[in-house]
Amino acid sequence: MDKIRYRLVYNRQNTLNRQGTTLVQVEAYLNQRKIYLKTNVYLKPECWSREGAQVINHPQSNELNAMLYEYILYLQGIELGYW
Template identity: 65%
Template sequence: MDKIKYRLVYNRKKQLNKQGTALVQVEALLNQRKVYFKTNIYLRPEHWDKQTSQVCNHPQANDLNTMLFEFILHLQAIELSLWKRGIPVTLSLLKDAIKKDKP
């Protein structure tokens, strides 16, 4: 079974909203296919560090980074629970599990 790779993506659409912020998403990559999960965290461009893919120069930077990494851990926990049951993990299964909010 292949492992899904996760990474944080800021402003994937290269477009800011009316408040001047953009969405942070989690990209899941498996077998050359990608699925994006929204984190509901919107940031200004100056609050995102492209090199480290983390929130910086923000009053709640530590808390936001913790929330983002906990979301990735949640995705990995769903993936692991599927592995333990012997179910081959696919991106569509992961997406359905997130929608139902349970593995």
């Protein structure tokens, strides 16, 4: 069984909502298939670092980054449970 690869994706649809924010999603990739999982985190474009794939210039940036990475760890735990 192959390992699923996870990464954070910001503004996948290249659109902003009425508040000027867009969704952060987790991309799960396995055997040339991708699925996108919702994180319920909406950010403005200036609060996202494309190079580091993390939250910057936000009052709760540390907490949001921790929450996003904990979600990825949660998904990896589910995956390991199936092995």
